[in-house]
Amino acid sequence: MSVDEPRRTHFNKEDVRLAATCVASGLLLAVMTGPAGNPESPLEAARLSLFTGHVWGFLLFGIVVAVISVFRRKVRNGEWQSSRAVPRRSMKAYFGDFLASMSTSWWVAFFALAVLLALAIADFTGPYVPGKLSFVQLFTQLHDTRTYGYIGFLWWIINSIRLRRSVHARHGVLPGFMKTPVFRILASAFGGFIFAFCADPWLPERFSFSYFKFGGGSTTAFLSHLPTWLWTACGLLLGVRAVLGERNKTVHANRLRARQFAVSSNTSIALYGIGLFAAFEAPKFLSPFWQEAIFQQIGIFCFLAIGLNIVVGFAGLLDLGYVAFYAIGAYVNAYFSGALPIQPPFILNPFLSIPVAILVAMTAGVLLGLPTLRLRGDYLAIVTLGFGEIVYVLANNLQNLTGGAGGSGVIGNFSINVPLVHLSLNGQALGQDLDFYYLLLAFMIPILILFTSLNNSKVGRSWAAIREDEVAAASLGINGLKYKVMAFAIGASTSGVAGVLSSVKQGILFPSNFALQVSITVLVLVIFGGMGSITGVLIGSAVIGWLLQFLLFHSFIDYQDADKYMYIGALLILTMIFRPQGIWPAKRRAREFHDAEIGLGTADAVGEPAEGPLA
Amino acid sequence: MSSYIAAGLFAGLIYSMVALGYTLVYGVLRLINFAHSEVLMSGGFAGYFFLHYFMKSNNEPTGTRVLLLIGALVASGAAGAVVAMLVERFAYRPLRRRNAPKLTYLISAIGASYFLLNFAGKEFGRNPISPPSPISATLQWNILGTQVSLFDVVLLIVTLVLFFGVNVLVNKSKVGRSIRAVAQDQETATLMGVNVNSTIAATFAIGGFMGGIAGLFVGMSSVVDYNMGFTPALLAFTAAVLGGIGNIRGAMVGGVVLGICMYVPIYWIGQPYYEPVIGFSILVLVLLVKPTGLFGESLGRSA
Amino acid sequence: MLKVESAVVRYGQITALHGVSFEVDQGEIVTLLGANGAGKTTTLRMLSGLHTPASGVISFEGRDITKVPAHQFANMGISHVPEGRRIFSVMSVEENLDMGAFGRKDNYDDDMERVYTMFPLLKDRRKQLGGNLSGGEQQMLAIGRALMSRPRLLLLDEPSMGLAPMIIDQIFRIIGEIRESGTTVLVVEQNAAQALRLADRGYVMENGRIAFTDEASALLDDPRVRAVYLGETID
Ligand SMILES: Nc1ncnc2c1ncn2[C@@H]1O[C@H](COP(=O)(O)OP(=O)(O)O)[C@@H](O)[C@H]1O
Numbered sequence A: 001m002s003v004d005e006p007r008r009t010h011f012n013k014e015d016v017r018l019a020a021t022c023v024a025s026g027l028l029l030a031v032m033t034g035p036a037g038n039p040e041s042p043l044e045a046a047r048l049s050l051f052t053g054h055v056w057g058f059l060l061f062g063i064v065v066a067v068i069s070v071f072r073r074k075v076r077n078g079e080w081q082s083s084r085a086v087p088r089r090s091m092k093a094y095f096g097d098f099l100a101s102m103s104t105s106w107w108v109a110f111f112a113l114a115v116l117l118a119l120a121i122a123d124f125t126g127p128y129v130p131g132k133l134s135f136v137q138l139f140t141q142l143h144d145t146r147t148y149g150y151i152g153f154l155w156w157i158i159n160s161i162r163l164r165r166s167v168h169a170r171h172g173v174l175p176g177f178m179k180t181p182v183f184r185i186l187a188s189a190f191g192g193f194i195f196a197f198c199a200d201p202w203l204p205e206r207f208s209f210s211y212f213k214f215g216g217g218s219t220t221a222f223l224s225h226l227p228t229w230l231w232t233a234c235g236l237l238l239g240v241r242a243v244l245g246e247r248n249k250t251v252h253a254n255r256l257r258a259r260q261f262a263v264s265s266n267t268s269i270a271l272y273g274i275g276l277f278a279a280f281e282a283p284k285f286l287s288p289f290w291q292e293a294i295f296q297q298i299g300i301f302c303f304l305a306i307g308l309n310i311v312v313g314f315a316g317l318l319d320l321g322y323v324a325f326y327a328i329g330a331y332v333n334a335y336f337s338g339a340l341p342i343q344p345p346f347i348l349n350p351f352l353s354i355p356v357a358i359l360v361a362m363t364a365g366v367l368l369g370l371p372t373l374r375l376r377g378d379y380l381a382i383v384t385l386g387f388g389e390i391v392y393v394l395a396n397n398l399q400n401l402t403g404g405a406g407g408s409g410v411i412g413n414f415s416i417n418v419p420l421v422h423l424s425l426n427g428q429a430l431g432q433d434l435d436f437y438y439l440l441l442a443f444m445i446p447i448l449i450l451f452t453s454l455n456n457s458k459v460g461r462s463w464a465a466i467r468e469d470e471v472a473a474a475s476l477g478i479n480g481l482k483y484k485v486m487a488f489a490i491g492a493s494t495s496g497v498a499g500v501l502s503s504v505k506q507g508i509l510f511p512s513n514f515a516l517q518v519s520i521t522v523l524v525l526v527i528f529g530g531m532g533s534i535t536g537v538l539i540g541s542a543v544i545g546w547l548l549q550f551l552l553f554h555s556f557i558d559y560q561d562a563d564k565y566m567y568i569g570a571l572l573i574l575t576m577i578f579r580p581q582g583i584w585p586a587k588r589r590a591r592e593f594h595d596a597e598i599g600l601g602t603a604d605a606v607g608e609p610a611e612g613p614l615a
Numbered sequence B: 001m002s003s004y005i006a007a008g009l010f011a012g013l014i015y016s017m018v019a020l021g022y023t024l025v026y027g028v029l030r031l032i033n034f035a036h037s038e039v040l041m042s043g044g045f046a047g048y049f050f051l052h053y054f055m056k057s058n059n060e061p062t063g064t065r066v067l068l069l070i071g072a073l074v075a076s077g078a079a080g081a082v083v084a085m086l087v088e089r090f091a092y093r094p095l096r097r098r099n100a101p102k103l104t105y106l107i108s109a110i111g112a113s114y115f116l117l118n119f120a121g122k123e124f125g126r127n128p129i130s131p132p133s134p135i136s137a138t139l140q141w142n143i144l145g146t147q148v149s150l151f152d153v154v155l156l157i158v159t160l161v162l163f164f165g166v167n168v169l170v171n172k173s174k175v176g177r178s179i180r181a182v183a184q185d186q187e188t189a190t191l192m193g194v195n196v197n198s199t200i201a202a203t204f205a206i207g208g209f210m211g212g213i214a215g216l217f218v219g220m221s222s223v224v225d226y227n228m229g230f231t232p233a234l235l236a237f238t239a240a241v242l243g244g245i246g247n248i249r250g251a252m253v254g255g256v257v258l259g260i261c262m263y264v265p266i267y268w269i270g271q272p273y274y275e276p277v278i279g280f281s282i283l284v285l286v287l288l289v290k291p292t293g294l295f296g297e298s299l300g301r302s303a
Numbered sequence C: 001m002l003k004v005e006s007a008v009v010r011y012g013q014i015t016a017l018h019g020v021s022f023e024v025d026q027g028e029i030v031t032l033l034g035a036n037g038a039g040k041t042t043t044l045r046m047l048s049g050l051h052t053p054a055s056g057v058i059s060f061e062g063r064d065i066t067k068v069p070a071h072q073f074a075n076m077g078i079s080h081v082p083e084g085r086r087i088f089s090v091m092s093v094e095e096n097l098d099m100g101a102f103g104r105k106d107n108y109d110d111d112m113e114r115v116y117t118m119f120p121l122l123k124d125r126r127k128q129l130g131g132n133l134s135g136g137e138q139q140m141l142a143i144g145r146a147l148m149s150r151p152r153l154l155l156l157d158e159p160s161m162g163l164a165p166m167i168i169d170q171i172f173r174i175i176g177e178i179r180e181s182g183t184t185v186l187v188v189e190q191n192a193a194q195a196l197r198l199a200d201r202g203y204v205m206e207n208g209r210i211a212f213t214d215e216a217s218a219l220l221d222d223p224r225v226r227a228v229y230l231g232e233t234i235d
């Protein structure tokens, strides 16, 4: 067998297995998203999901994924191209070329596919009804104006890929101005805007002018609807990133490293500016529901995620009892506001109980971390898991201390009463949701700055060294234990602060708020965004936090609040398999993951410590 | 007091069975299998469904009861083994192929655990249910001033038989030899002709089988629900560490010692829900004082 | 018997072998020389399936084995004595030998006897844990273990590393015996002089490529080899 001979195209066992896995995943998805069951007739729920129209959509989805992944495998392995071509090409390039070289008949076929896809998406974004995604149901979407939005959008994407590839292929289809960065960024932002338009659930008014007007908190005004701006901003960011990515590459090629840094730091300042502006302005346009959710369901979780990121992302450890410190913060605050059955020696304003909470949470963290972190890193995971459970059990059962499962008394309010500043935030009062949100920002921003600079300081470099190779780090005189305990304690105290903030807002503490699920949820926020990347973690938390709330009301599947952990679990596995560095990774962390895979370094601190496995 | 020791002993047997799963996986992969609690849960559900369908009434003749019990044991063991192998196949193997960092394994296992937990919750409902028990609750003996029920005796026998079986399997059989080889050096084991992937799957299956059976016993002694695996698994991990993780005999002894150490203080405190608190304190204490456990580590040493 | 054609092996982005081609014939002892990091170990690991070449073809006894999974190599008749011996340290000597015969379904007591006659020291220590053996004994055990599967091709990676001269002589003598008994041997060595005296042919690797090849006796006199590999070791 000679090497030059083109490989024959046939499907082997691996391909079949891959395809079967994809189709089976489609079916699993159908069961997952179908109606809930009961133990009396255990297979009834699965039967309902598998033998009604519901399954078709997911089966179709599974088949599409199967085709794509087998295709992708073949291309990646170089089995589906002649020996003359360049050895390795990405799926994207392959697909792009295909689009660019498409003939008219293919074009029509593609259009049909886009229509079908648009119908499916339209069906997806509607509310859940049993029998969802049956073909009958699918075609009723043709009556829905929204469907045409999706068709247009898909069309726009396909065309733009096609045009871009044509440009690369020097067919010269695009006029010059279209290649300018400004145009491309704006076009990308416009794409996001269009997408928001498509994904918007309030349709009937869509084509009337009143629909587009700004109106504070109105549910129907498109321009004051948060997702509109969220999607637009996403588009904008993607555009900026694409353009800058190209420029950075050029600069890098010129070996002007200094300039590259200048470029990236300028843009990141600009991006932070945009983000900050959005963080301050956007919530004002939200409906009351979202104004509350943005504090309790999204903001607090962002805050928690930022803290856990120190432990998981920076130090490379796994902390599964993170919520315990959150609980500690909350109960410290409850204690000092006199809400618990036992009375404090003096009442403290929540502002003042924050330092106490930090101190207590940090002490607990150090006490827990010191003995455990001397051992193998994975022991920390299980010890924290146990610790989280203990705190939960104690909160539930120490009736005289915490008020038990029934909850504590009412917790005090944040108040400042000095000349010029008069502030009183009370979780029970109406209409203060946004104020809490701004309070959260006031804590969050300094913490973000602090953590970023910490990561760029000697401490951050030590963490990186420990992650990459603990033994080598030790030989450079870096005390692994010290920095690991430090990360753990910082994470714990951040969680404690979050506990104080949310306890005031909630007014009453229920131990069920501090169950293990919360730790896992925060973990998924960190992992999904990109462990070690503060921006990534913020984006990931915001997206998932938003999604979990959104699904409650606009779900295309049978989605109950309790089901969210099922999806979270699946998301954790999938992220670890397909993109362990997360969607928006820190450069260094992504590189570490890659290095670890080819056998260089460890990318975490979970292995055996430098002093030996059980020193 | 003696009844607390007995209660601890029998609870400890369950921990031993679960701890074996941790120990085997740890010995081979150097990883804590966080999804092991769901292996227990699936065993519980499988046993429940088996008994739910086949045990028609509460006064079946003894022969039928024995058959039912054996059937339920096999069903729950098989379910545990299958779930453990699925976890290995989908949460571990893709990462192993990529030589991924250990942190990602832990996270992926947590994900698997959470997925299975809540998937079961969705499919089977979230309310606790009790399976009918084929083991008569009325038979009791008084031994050294302690009430010992038939259930306890069955549990003791099953545990001893299973541990004996696993010991023989690991130390004498060919599968066992490949498991020990993979535990020591995967690459060299490959060179000897050992299929590492199927050996690891077998390891999960053995641990899963015991875990599933433990699930059945947990279910029969209290309730079956989607969340039932969590506390026993946490305590079983403590037992595994106490005995020396990676060590089969350690798992057995660790479970029993933990059970007794946990129930005796409850005699003084009198509050059963402090079980996990005591268990956890024992875990931290062991890690502080003797992290290698009572019997030392490593599966390779003829355990 | 064994034929490698332009094999490329990569560790992630790093290319360790840039198209290596060579052959080993039935009954030969062939040695692979080269500086540290030249890619000798990588080559052997590729030959026992631990690395799959990104491109290129390996054939063994006329069969294309490029994509055969690693655990099937022992059964196909290729045994590998890895760099650093890698014996199972918490298994007894006997169990280690059992592991060597892992893929065999027939009775292998004769082979065990043969190994024990070849290395009488091992027989005395058959119940001892592998980890408690001395370096030389471990190397003997590693070779014995590899012989248990009755290989037709034996791959040896630096069998003399870290051993006393007397033991090295013994090991080399045994490699000769193994060839006499009909097993083809491919041996990687730092100890070029001794390896070349034993071998029929040699390949010299540099930076992941085969730099040149010749009869062993010719290589012993080759100025390039003398300068680089025999500088200090020649006696
Ligand atoms: N696990 C690994 N990851 C990355 N590079 C490796 C790895 N192992 C070996 N290499 C590289 O491959 C090359 C060949 O190594 P090796 O085959 O061990 O050389 P030799 O055995 O001749 O000393 C070296 O440059 C080495 O750096």
Ligand SMILES: [Mg+2]
Pocket: C037, C040, C041, C042, C083
């Ligand atoms: Mg080498």
